[in-house]
Amino acid sequence: MAGTFTWGNDAVTLRFAYADDKPVVINGIEDRNGAVAFPHEQPFVEVLAAGRGTGHWICNHRLTQTSLGQSLRYRSSNATSTDLGDELDIVMASDEYGFTATAHFLLPRGCRMFRTTVTIANTADTPLVLESATSFAASFGTRDPDGGTDFDGWNLLQCDTDWLGEGRWHETPMRELCPFLNQQMVGRDPQGTHEVISEGTFSTGTALPIGVLRNVRGGLAWAFQVEHNGAWRWEAGEDNADGYFALSGPDYRDHGWTVSLDKGETFTTVPASAVLGKDFDDAIAELTAYRRAMHNPDDDIVTNKVVFNDYMNTLNGDPTTDKLLPLIPRAAEAGAEIFCVDAGWYDDTGYWWPSVGEWKPSTVRFPNGLGEVIDAIHANGMVPGLWLEPEVVGVESPVAEQLPDEAFFLNHGQRVVEQQRYLLDFRNPIVIDHMNAIVDRLIDEFGVGYFKFDYNVMPGPGTTRDADSAGDGLLGHNRAYTEWIKGLYRRHPGLILENCSSGGMRTDFAQSSNFQLLSTSDQQDFRLYPVITAAAPMSMLPEQAGNWAYPERSMNDEEFTFAITNSLLGRFFLSGYVNRFSDRQMVLVEDAVEAYKNVVRPVITRSVPFWPLGLAGWTDDVVSTGLRADDTALISVWSRNCAGREVELVVPEAAGRAAEVTTLYPVRDGLPEWASRWDATTGTLHVTVPASEYVARTFRVAFAR
Structure with missing residues (x-):
């Protein structure tokens, strides 16, 4: 029996189809943009398992085209409305191979982006040994009323990352990734695909679990993300009928992940989310709205206090009373509202790396106690913060001997060690109790209101303790860690948590949805940071992007304000020896913080990011990013050894609107304004970028009402 049904909310409607012989x-x-058809019937649930089915039904190394996925048949569907939004469960079963799959869809209120998970249940008497299960898959789709598809018109935007080199987006035609093979002559789909894979604990260490597929001439753009803080895979490729993409957490082939389900047992995939828009800007606007709607309700992402951190290009992990006390009042004078003491505050040896884990203040660094420093932070009207690396214990820490082996990642009974650290396994209640006691003590004793949680090692595929595979153990740890974070907000209302993982090595949505802000990089060269700053809102909310501003006394005024501009359109995140700045330099810092508090902060939590020159390349000589909200657009422009030229900064949905353009920052004598004019016909700000080494300006475009 064939059938269709629809489900959605006020913003979008999805239509599903099924038949007796099809999934x-x-x-x-x-x-609101119209209707999109999917003539290529790509099942959204695909499954591989040892001993069940026949693997892929044609030779390939994809997540898709699986015999188990193809065997699933519709059984029922149930739509509900909850506090989260509109939800749908679709139950499918494979009587032939003895399992069920329940796909869960969620649409937050007012959003077009939907989240999906899939729960697999074993209904047979023998174990179901899962090797992969997609969270979501779909074909590209078409607006052609006749159902014609256009694979050649699609481009893929993806992001390569590395330590110090985050945010390197690039766009490639799908036809370059999947060359024309004339596979129709042999009567089957290609076996290749373009795959993007991350393994281990650095979920964004090599690439982002986020992508955009767009077809400009077809008026279509998909934005998608895998919402996981561990191993994942996504892929995009070509079938004869159309292109497709698939999203997944860990699998057997790429990550050594497998889980064995006895009869009646279940496994649920990591979440994934996707939205289909009319173009890139539309899709990213919906992605941004979804991220706000799905952020942890126990975490305040609206207040956005200005942060000072003592690490970057300043103390670099060597805090002491004598070094901190001169910084604290000057940071407050600059406008900081949080002062975070970064790495090293617990170390008596002078080498803070292998001693992490006990989290007791050093008596060598702070002869009168850490309380003297914390009291100074309080006295200057700021929230005190401390750096922690809660998931590791250094090999030289006494905690390494105090905790039992089962508190750590194990490989066949032996502790996993990497870069002088053992890895705590948050599946174990001993670890939860241990870390809760530490956080409680620091809050109770010092009134700490802010923690920077860091993570700096890549230990491999996971832990084999109490797990069907190393990947299974890692997935369990990832999920337990997330639940621990959520629990901290419930136990300590108002607590502010920053996510840092060697900078931006873990900026997935599982992390960003549970942290108020995220460090975007460890990059210490202010000249390289603009690309990281500009790209950050692709992987997190603009108001969460902790882009470092670390001006230095030795810089000239243009370099100084260039470095500060790196942080202006995100979460203001200041470092540097503010106690050594000249009076003029302090004024330049104060101007930026004032502009942030009075102009940026009031609108950033409602803003949508855009890129007036497109997503920046790593070596571009001119970089730009913007925010639009209400009747305002804010645009930062950096020039990096530009020879001087006029640039056209396009503001989405601004064509036909009159506007007044002013320079937001910097505005002091000796820092000349750049020539600019607003073209209301096209919604474009024309700016003349001067020939110079490193200069930056931020503009405010105020639209007439």
Whole structure:
């Protein structure tokens, strides 16, 4: 029996189709931009398992085209409305191979982006040994009323990352990734695909679990993300009928992940989310709205206090009373509202790396106690913060001997060690109790209101203790760590948590949805940071992007304000020897913080990011990023050894609107304004970038009401 049904909210409607001889597929999406059809029937649930089915039904190394996925048949569907939004469960079963799959869809209120998970249940008497299960898969789709598809028109935007080199987005035609093979002559789909994979604990250490597929001439753009803080895989490729993409957490082939389910046992995939828009800007606007809607409700992402951190290009992990006390009042004078003491505050040896884990203040660094420093932070009207690396214990820490082996990642009974650290396993209640006691003590004793949680090692595929595979153990740890973070907010209302993982090595949505702000990089060269700053809102909310501003006394005024501009359109995140700045330099810092508090902060939590020159390349000589909210657009422009030229900064949805353009920052004598004019016809700000080494300006475009 064939059938269709629809589900959605006020913003979008999804149409599903099924038949007795076919699995359930999405065959239509409709929103304010019109209708999209999916003539290529790509099942959104695909499964591989040892001993069940026949593997892939054609030779390939994809997540898709699986015999188990193809065997699933529709059984029922149930739509509900909850506090989260509109939800849908679609139950499918494979009587032939003895398992069920329940796909869970969630649409937050007012959003077009939907989240999906899939729960697999074993209904057979023998174990079901899972090797992969997609969280979501779909074909590209078409607006052609005749159902014609256009694979050649699609481009893929993806982001390469590395330590110090985050945010390197690039766009590639799908036809370059999947060359024309004329596979129709042999009567089957290609076996290749373009795959993007991350393994281990640095979820964004090599690439982002985020992508955009767009077809400009077809008026379509998909934005998607895998919402996981561990191993994941996504892929995009070509079938004869259309292109497709698939999203997944860990799998057997790429990550050594497998889980064995006895009869009646279940496994739920990591979440994934996707939205289909009319173009890139539309899709990213919806992605941004979804991220706000799905952020942990126990975490305040609206207040956005200005942060000073003592690490970057300043104390570099060597805090002492004598070094901190001169910084604290000057940071407050600059406008900081949080003062975070970074790495090293617990170390008596002078080498803070292998001694982490006990989290007791050093008596060598702070002869009168850490309380003297914390009291000074309080006295200057700031929230005190401390750096922690809660997931590791250094090999030289006494905690390494105090905790039992089962508190750590193990490989066949032996502790996993990497870069002088053992890895705590948050599946173990001993670890939860241990870390809760530490956080409680620091809050109770010192009134700490802010923690920077860091993570700096790559230990491999996971832990084999109490797990069906190392990947299974890692997934369990990842989920337990997230639950611990959520619990901290419930136990300590108002607590502020920053996510840092060697900078931006873990900026996935599982992390960003549970932290108020995220460090975007460890990059210490202010000239390289603009690309990282500009790219940050692709992986997090603009108001969460802790882009470092670390001006230095030795810089000239243009370099000084260039470095500060790196932080202006995100979460203001200041470092540097503010106690050594000249009076003029302090004024330049104060101007920036004032502009942030009075102009940026009031609108950033409602803003949508945009890129007036497109997503920046790593070596671009001119970089730009913007925020639009209400009747305002804010645009930062950096020039990096530009020879001088006029640039056209396009503001989405601004065509036909009159506007007044002013320079937001810097505005002091000796820092000349750049020539600019607003073209209301096209919604474009024309700016003349001077020939110079490193200069930056931020503009405010105020639209007439």
